[in-house]
Amino acid sequence: MLVYMFPSTRxxxxxxxxxxxxxxxxxxxxxxxxxxxxxxxxxxxxxxxIIDLVGLVDSAALDWxxxxxxxxxxxxLETLLARRCATHYVETFGAATPLVGRTLRxxxxxxxxxxxxxxxxxxxxxxxxxxxxxxxxxxGRPQADxxxxxx
Numbered sequence: 138m139l140v141y142m143f144p145s146t147r148x149x150x151x152x153x154x155x156x157x158x159x160x161x162x163x164x165x166x167x168x169x170x171x172x173x174x175x176x177x178x179x180x181x182x183x184x185x186x187i188i189d190l191v192g193l194v195d196s197a198a199l200d201w202x203x204x205x206x207x208x209x210x211x212x213x214l215e216t217l218l219a220r221r222c223a224t225h226y227v228e229t230f231g232a233a234t235p236l237v238g239r240t241l242r243x244x245x246x247x248x249x250x251x252x253x254x255x256x257x258x259x260x261x262x263x264x265x266x267x268x269x270x271x272x273x274x275x276x277g278r279p280q281a282d283x284x285x286x287x288x
Contacts, residue, residue, distance in 0.1 A: 151178050153251040157227075158182035160247050161268050165225055171268075172218055173227035188221045197221060215241045215274075222276040231265035242272040 158179045161171065165185060172188035173179060180187040190208075192199030201217055208214040215238050218226055226243065228236060236243040247268040252261055 150251070150253045153249075153253070154178040155182045157247070157249055157251065157266055157268075160249075161185065161225070161227070164246050164268065165270075169224050170222055171225040171227060172221060172223040173229060175227075175229045179227065188218075188223050190217065195221075211236060212239055215239065218271060219274045219276065223271055223274075226269045226271055228267045228269065229264060231267045233265075235267060236269065238273075241274050243269040244272055246270050 154175070155178060159182060161179070161183050162185065165171065167185070170186045170188055171179075171183065172190055174190045176187050176189045176191075176194060180189075187195075189195035189198055192202045198217065198221055201220055205213070205217075208217050214226075218241065225246075226236075231248075235245050235248075245267050249266050250263045251266050252263050
């Protein structure tokens, strides 16, 4: 019996991410420190220092996550971004409106819709990716009080 299954993706996700990474490389300085959760192809093609907000390839971010958990609010995200001295942030599953921070200014410098169909049964999914320049931060400043959060 021969069974045919659709591949897990029917869209060139890597090509879409590469185009976004190419733009990020053109819009940022070689010294940029870009934080994001989807580090794979972006990290490879951007040729920039990558801060892995999941902590898979970034032990300092992983240490923060172990102590405080994954950032659940914009304020917690700002604290992690400052701790890791991020100069830029890539929002990979963006809402309809851009992020607004309390301590950081998130300035959108690139925005694209990236199509994918990964493990979705072939259904096309569109994610909004935004590259923000982060203004108003003091690199490595003491962390905000996260004591009220369950650890």
